[in-house]
Amino acid sequence: MNRFEYVRAGTVAEAVQAYAAEPNARFIAGGTNLLDLMKYNVERPGRLIDITRLPLASIEEREGGLRIGALVTNADVAYDARVRAKAPLLADAILAGASAQLRNAASTGGNLLQRTRCYYFYDEGTPCNKRLPGSGCPAIGGVNRIHAIFGTSEHCIATHPSDMCVALAALEANVQVSGPEGDRSIAFADFHRLPGDAPEIDTNLKPGEIVISVDVPAREDSQHYTYLKLRDRLSYAFALVSVAAALELDGEMIRSARLALGGVAHKPWRNQEAEALLQGKPATRASFQAAADLIMREAKPQSANGFKVELARRAIVRGLEQAAAGTPQSLTDKRIR
Structure with missing residues (x-):
């Protein structure tokens, strides 16, 4: 150090x-x-x-939604009654991640900014374009079982590790930041970057900008949601594939759908074309399979993670079924229903 x-x-x-x-x-x-x-x-x-003494550790109700300060711990978000009532998808995603000890320390802003867990990124004895641009990406053709199948580039195939961010993507949150040029709001879809030609840059924050809060808008899908996380062991493990699904239903018909995947890309992955495909369709397995097939057409697996394609397809269908039935994935009995 x-x-x-x-x-x-x-x-x-x-x-x-x-x-x-x-x-x-x-x-x-x-x-x-x-x-x-x-x-x-x-x-x-x-x-x-x-920054632990900044006044950014509160949760407030705003315009029917929530404003979560950057210094609110993950544990406090997950167990807050207002979050459980207005954004239970977010609470469940947080509780699916890390350990109780880490959730007690980790902040909302820090969770947004955490970096990849790629083996090569953490090993300074190997090349890595995220650590040293231009040095290469040994994960391509190397050990890449946990790596991305969407949005990759020739420079990086790493995945974003956060569970919380997958839920925030599905909830279409906004990130409030402050910096040398003043305050601004960033739509969550635009906060994280795909690797492209600059994999060392994870977000679209400008130099010196600090996260102030995350705004979660009011939604009508607090009963029809799920956070489904598939991993090598049932606790304290990063997602191989995760699904945050939120549906608004009119009887058995889908009024709107929002779906985000984790463990498969450099940022939480959404496909709005697939979401639009579900709109106005019956909440049936056939509809969900059609959406999953559309999403997975873009998948480009690496040498050792081809299993993620079918795993993600099945997870999307299962997650949407859980959301439609109003039976979110249990956080205590972690067997997949």
Whole structure:
């Protein structure tokens, strides 16, 4: 671990100013990801800006939806009664991830910004375009069982590790940020990036911008949702494939559908064409299979993760069936129904 300067910010303006004074600075709250990266010499910040004293640790009801401060812990979000009532999909996704200890420390903003768990990214003894642009991506043709099947490039095939972000994508949240140029709102679909030619850049945040809150809009699908996570073991493991599904039903007909996949791309993956295909259709297995087939046409598996194609197809159908039936995946009995 390299030497670094430590600064504690008392206001958002102080945090932004402290970042501007040191281009190689990083904001730190729970540190559940950043500290690991520093120990592995993947991140080498010259300054750590402690933001834990900023007034960003509240959950508020706004315009029928929710505003969740960047410093609210994952545990507090998951167990908040307002979140359980208005966005149970988000609560379930958070509880499906990590461990209780990590959820008690990890912040909402930090969860948005966590970096990939690619084996090569964490090993500074191997090339990695995310760590050193232009050095290569040994996961392509290498050990890539957990890697992406959507949105990849010749420079990176890593996946985004968050469960919370998959739910936020399906809920069409907005991220409020502040920076040297002022405040702005970023639609969740535009917050994370696909690797393209710059896999080292994970988000569309501008230099020095800090996440202030996440806004979850009011929805009418709090009864018809599920977060289905498929992984190698039933707890404390990253998703091979996950599905966040939310439906608005009119009797047995689908009024609207929102669907996001995790574990399959560099960002939570949505296919709005498939969502539109479901609109006005009956909530049946045949409709769900047609949507799944449409989504999976774009899949481009690697040498060792072809199994994800069929796994994702079946997970999409099962997730939509659970959502339609109003029987979300159990967080205690984790067997897939």
